[in-house]
Amino acid sequence: MRTTIEVQGARENNLQNISVEIPRDRLIVVTGMSGSGKSSLAFDTVYAEGQRRLLASMSTFAKRFVGQLKKPDVDFVNGLSPVVSIDQKTVGSNPRSTVGTMTDISDYLRMLFATMGTPHCPECGEAIPIRSPHQMLEHLLSLPKGTEVEVRAPVYQVYGEDYEYLFEQIRVNGYRRARIDGNAVDLGDNIELDEDETHTIEAVIDSFVVGPGIDQQVVTSLQHGLKLGDGLLSFHIVSPGRLTAKLRKFYEGFGCAAHHCVAGELHQAQFTFNDPAGACPGCTGLGVSMRVHPRLLTPDPTRTLNNGAFVKAAISNNPDSWGGRILHSLAAHYGLPLDVPFQDLSRQHVDLLLYGTKGGKFPVVIPPGAKLGRQHEGKEMKYSGIVNQLEHQYRRYRKRGESNAGMDEYLKKVMVEFDCPECGGARLKKSRRLVTVNDRNLYEIGEMHLIELLRYLSSIRPVARHRAVAEIVLKEVSTRLELLINIGLDYLNLNRRSATLSGGESQRIRLSSQIGSGLMGMLYVLDEPSIGLHPKDNVRMIET
Template identity: 40%
Template sequence: MSKDALIIRGARQHNLKNIDVKIPRDQFVVITGLSGSGKSSLAFDTIYAEGQRRYVESLSAYARQFLGQMDKPDVDLIEGLSPAISIDQRTTSRNPRSTVGTVTEIYDYLRLLFARIGRPHCPSCGQPISRQTVEQIVDQILALPDRTRLQVLAPVVRGRKGEHKRTLEEIRQDGFVRVRINGEIREVTEEIELDRNKQHNLEIVVDRLIVRDDIAGRLSDSVQTALKWGSGIVYIDVIDGEELMFSENFACIDCGISMEELTPRMFSFNSPFGACPTCEGLGTRQEIDPELVINPNLSIDDGGLIPWRDSKSRWLWAMLESVCKKYEIDTAVPLGELPADQVEILLYGLGRELISFPYTNRAG
């Protein structure tokens, strides 16, 4: 069997005229030609058909009875043929997240395979990840520096859409005082309204502690409560430090690194739990090129901000004028002479800071 090429000899399927072809393996190969020249006959009716036929023949007699048997294509020899996948031209998607695996649905089975039989290992030391007991979790927390302030959190909603009113009501009835919703601490007595169409993270603030030698009993009770509400997972939010995660399910005993139990969504780039946090599973990301946005030789009044130069939107101009007024940005000075922090505001905005500005539409 050829290891570096797919060799086809004497292909006569449909309109192929006894051709011999050698196609390199592990490379992107395009078959092109005039209409009726035999492209589909070679790719689909010869190469794919033979690959599918060999695959079906490798199955048991019981399994073969449920699959259609394909005829052997009219060809003398095919060597170096791997299992073949054929994608219908009519089902291709323009979604940038689509791949050969997702279009053929093989990706779904691979995710299930990795989630069900996969064995997690510590990314630091490489040892297999094992479960942690309450005592082990407490010992690791008590190993933090003395006087460390922390919160014991129980994750009850992780990346799920909905208003979660019933969950919040159960938390209130059980006597808890605070929750953390999407990173923000809220009192449970507040009127909490969540967008039902957005994903939310909700954790119960089970306890607030300062690390000392005499808190072991209280800490153990709090950890057990958090594990119960968090389905075996507890977060330790170290004030002015990193957030730690411990699990009754999987954790490295040597390094203390914890993981959630393997689920199919961890292996999906379409899920925020499996996607790259930088590109969000798209493989690309958008960034601002300052040279395409500003002309350093012109002021804002003279059209130095290129996106605003031809804009007739009174809304955009009102917003820009308010920002310039609040941060004392001189609109008559060339942008190249403005302080760097002012240019930063014009390019990237104000972060989470909000400002109000007057705006009157054409209707008054």
């Protein structure tokens, strides 16, 4: 077996017919002045030829998908192994890419949570056991025959959407009944709720009387309800009668005794922000959302509302536009001055313009000089405010998947990136954030520094029924964490976005992934792997 890589007659780029022998199975440093041909030798000759030969060994069918690679300008290269190049560059701008996804550690942690996660009641935070639909059915059948049971699924308002949007989502899933703050409602009726108040809303999945022949109906209802309730259900006895003692026994050990909440089985897809089953509905798993910054709406606050204090398209002062009618209606009903500089308006009037009447109604007034029809005059209406209207417009625009250069440019001028108000940057649904392992949820684990995370994982003691899977997962994650720590990345966390990494950091992460693969006989070509490292970490890097 050859002990060197022999390069003869390399003329790539500025190399001048260079011949060199490079020892194999060692750490070799190619050094020299800028422009001396280091990269031309390492990347454009050795790596390029190794990659070309590997692809040339593939079948004709496979070559159709990878294309033809150019042969480097070199006489010959002998002694090559399969070669991997890891250069210095940021990973890209994909907002869904994190340190956890780059290293595959997130995949293992999802498996850990699906295996040994503990759900908690969304109302009181009490830990609740996991039940399959058939286990739920078996427990329900333990009630006396003739007991009427109502199955409900908790649903939550999405930030920025009104309650009608939530009711529509329930109706789309085929349900017409709900409980709002415990009161039964028909979703076919016109339901008005104060949008500034928080309400407890549950979709009524099914109601049945305990008795023979209900098994299939109940299991089907439970399966559908768990899907709508994101893995959570609640059971309520409609007419408890004399069942007080039996009910206490029914709820104890089955779910949350106080709120009658039960958790369904956990699956890996529920813990990824790249899947609708786990992604926060407010930001679709990005962890951030674009929100209107009020100061960007009024670039010149010395202007009055009549003189166009707001940026174009925020609200118009044209008397024939709907915006003009809104302004004059607010002026007539709330005393909003239209000829006072915006900077001199009272806090109440600024809040009225930006965030609306908050449920309050006012009559529509037709502005002086308006030429269009007066059909809306006197009609009572609500106003959600400029900020809420623009953010609602943005969400609708994004949901439709449209691309409009003009709209994008306009939104960039008035919107800035904030942590998602729905999930606080955690990227996951509320029900997923209520699942913990050793009292930490997945987001909290992802926020730990890697060295702290390694200590946390070493403290986990799986119970017997989880041990077979959990020990394998913990071993894999710990091995990858140790590699990252040894190459000087102990200060990172798994939630760190890839786009924020430096070139050296992203290179070392990719290097750790390659080393962790366990492949032998590989040839790695690295571009300044020690860049950005403290001198004390150089030895750890070499040992790795």
